[in-house]
Amino acid sequence: MGWQRTILLIGALLFASVMWDLTFLDPLIIALIVVLIISWLWNKTTLSGLGIRRTVISDRVSVGEKIREEIVVSNRSRIPKLWVQLDDRSSLPNHAASRVLRLRGRSEKSWQVETVAVQRGRHRLGPVWASGSDPVGLYESSHLMPVTHDVMVYPGRVDISSITLPTAHLSGGRIAHRPAMTTTVSAGSIRDYSPGDPLNRISWSATARRGALMVKEFEPDPTSDVWILVDLNETWHRALHEDERLPGHAHLNSTTEYIVSLGFSLAEAAMALERRVGLVVNRDDPIRLDPATNERQSLRIAETLAVVTPSGARSLVESIASDVNRVSRTSGLVIITADTGGDWVGAAAGLVERLIPVTAIIVGPGAGTSEIVQRLARARVQVHRFPLSQ
Numbered sequence: 534m535g536w537q538r539t540i541l542l543i544g545a546l547l548f549a550s551v552m553w554d555l556t557f558l559d560p561l562i563i564a565l566i567v568v569l570i571i572s573w574l575w576n577k578t579t580l581s582g583l584g585i586r587r588t589v590i591s592d593r594v595s596v597g598e599k600i601r602e603e604i605v606v607s608n609r610s611r612i613p614k615l616w617v618q619l620d621d622r623s624s625l626p627n628h629a630a631s632r633v634l635r636l637r638g639r640s641e642k643s644w645q646v647e648t649v650a651v652q653r654g655r656h657r658l659g660p661v662w663a664s665g666s667d668p669v670g671l672y673e674s675s676h677l678m679p680v681t682h683d684v685m686v687y688p689g690r691v692d693i694s695s696i697t698l699p700t701a702h703l704s705g706g707r708i709a710h711r712p713a714m715t716t717t718v719s720a721g722s723i724r725d726y727s728p729g730d731p732l733n734r735i736s737w738s739a740t741a742r743r744g745a746l747m748v749k750e751f752e753p754d755p756t757s758d759v760w761i762l763v764d765l766n767e768t769w770h771r772a773l774h775e776d777e778r779l780p781g782h783a784h785l786n787s788t789t790e791y792i793v794s795l796g797f798s799l800a801e802a803a804m805a806l807e808r809r810v811g812l813v814v815n816r817d818d819p820i821r822l823d824p825a826t827n828e829r830q831s832l833r834i835a836e837t838l839a840v841v842t843p844s845g846a847r848s849l850v851e852s853i854a855s856d857v858n859r860v861s862r863t864s865g866l867v868i869i870t871a872d873t874g875g876d877w878v879g880a881a882a883g884l885v886e887r888l889i890p891v892t893a894i895i896v897g898p899g900a901g902t903s904e905i906v907q908r909l910a911r912a913r914v915q916v917h918r919f920p921l922s923q
Contacts, residue, residue, distance in 0.1 A: 568669065576672035579665035582610030583617065587659060589682045596689030596784045596794075600648045602658060602682075604630060607641035617665045625656040625684065650686040651784055653793070653839050658682045687835045688797040689784050696917055698803055699865025699890035700757055723747045757863050758809040758824040762852060763796040764870035765789065765816045767843035769897070771871075788871040791896045793838050795869050795919065800834045811864075812837065815852035817845025824864070849877040853884070865890045871897040875905045882912035894919055 583606070590601035608614050614636040621630035628648045636642060659681035666673040723739050726746035739747040772787045785791050796812070803810045804826055811824035812834050820841065822833055849872050860866055866889060868881065873895065881891050892915040895902055902918060909916040 569671065572667035572669055572671040575667040576665075576674055578610065578612045579614065579617070579667070579674045580663055580676050581612075582608055583614065583663060583676075583678075584609060585619075585661055585663075585678050585680050587680050587682050589658065589684060592682065592684040593687070594650050594684075595687040595797075596650050596653055598650055600625065600628075600650055600684055600686075602628075602630065602646045602648075603643060604632075604646065605641055605643040606632075606634060606636070608636040608638060611638040613637050614665060615668055617663060620662040620664070621658075622660050622662060623656070623658045625650075625658060625686075626652050628658065630658075630661075653686045653688045653784075653790075655840055656684050656686060658684060685836060685839055687839045688790070688794045689782070690798045690801070691782070691785070691791075691794045693795065693798045693802060696799065696892070696894065697915065698759055698799070698806075698808070699867065699892045699915065723749055757865055758811060759799075759803045760811045760813065760824070760857055760860055760864055760866045761796050761799055761803075762813045762815060762857060762866060762868045762870075763792055763838070763841075764849050764852070764868065764872060765792070765814055765841065765843040766845065766847055766849060766870075766872065767816075768846045769871040769873070770843050771897075788897045789843055791919065792869045792871065793841065795894060795896070797835065797838045799867060799869075800838075801831070804831055810834065813852065813856040814838075814841055815847060815849060815856065816841075816843060817847055819847065819852065819856055821856055850880050853877060853880040857884075860884065860889055862888045865892070867892045867894065869894045869896065871895070873897065873902050873905050875908060878905065878908045878912060878914075881909065881914050885913050891915070892917070 586605040586607070588603045588605075590603065591599065594600055606617075606619065614634070617634045617636065619630075619632045619634065621628065623630060625648060628646065630646045632644070634642055659679070661678045661680065662675065663678055664673060664675040723736050724747065726735065726748050730748045734748045736747045736749045770788045773785070785794065800810050800812065807826055809824035809826045810830065812820070812822040814820035814837065820837060822830070822837065849868070849870055853868075857866060866884060868877075868891065870877075870893070881893060884891050893909050894917045895906060896919050906916050906918055
């Protein structure tokens with residue numbers, strides 16, 4: 534360290550001064566001793582009174598969106614900080630929050646950091662390792678500032694416009710008894726006209742009978758539940774080469790990320806249509822979320838898919854038989870898998886025979902994909918082969 538070398542230099546000069554009576558070295562020796570003492574005292578104040586505050590402006594985002602954070606560093610001491618290095622230890626990839634600062638006495642500095650989320654999961658912002666030294670760099674102090682904040686990165690969204698959600702054939706299905714905001718095929722009741730009602734809702738026959746303008750109120754059509762089965766049997770998952778990835782979607786670097794992103798995007802789309810959505814994750818320790826349609830369910834699905842990883846070799850056949858055995862004719866099932874072995878085609882065909890609509894999404898360019906697509910089509914399963922390149 535610098536102070537050790539300085540002490541050695543002082544010792545050498547002092548030895549030379551005594552041995553050869555070099556008195557002209559005495560002022561230099563005194564000056565070095567003074568610098569050594571002042572630097573030591575200065576270093577003791579380098580990090581005293583230093584504080585940090587982190588405020589996360591957006592702590593729940595999807596891959597591709599920005600996480601915004603404001604960092605405020607304050608010096609509560611009267612003594613200025615000529616050089617303070619802040620080394621950020623965040624686990625969020627590409628989060629560049631480290632800085633080298635100079636602070637006047639009783640002052641503060643702030644800056645904002647914007648980071649594009651590139652990896653789903655739960656990440657931690659912070660802590661910060663602060664370090665500083667005296668003006669000549671003889672001594673150095675460091676201190677861990679344990680100010681942290683957790684952020685959640687949901688899977689990225691993918692284009693699912695080519696995928697049609699399965700709809701069960703409902704007869705006398707559940708009706709949500711509330712006035713519809715849009716026109717549906719069935720009118721529920723009539724009421725007096727109110728200013729602002731669209732003209733295409735006026736019931737002219739009722740108006741003629743009652744002698745006053747009457748409008749029709751519509752009930753929303755019955756909708757079926759949607760089950761989404763995300764297959765994370767690690768046997769079939771692999772990383773993707775550059776030429777197999779979609780341009781502009783660097784995070785889709787494996788079949789796992791494709792499958793999870795598809796499941797997340799389909800769940801969002803179904804819940805936007807006010808359909809009840811259930812989730813099954815096939816792995817050694819399977820996950821099952823029963824269908825619901827509310828903000829809490831949307832959050833549960835998003836957080837589950839944000840952190841889930843492939844595990845074990847539990848077969849898709851077992852998952853269909855065990856995890857979705859309560860799927861009824863009032864439900865539809867979406868299977869998202871990279872399994873091109875085809876053992877599970879018979880189980881999917883069995884659901885179709887029970888009048889349960891099944892949609893299969895095959896992810897991956899593996900051998901045998903075309904054959905399994907044909908087998909699923911013959912079993913009357915709606916099948917999509919999701920593209921991995923364009």
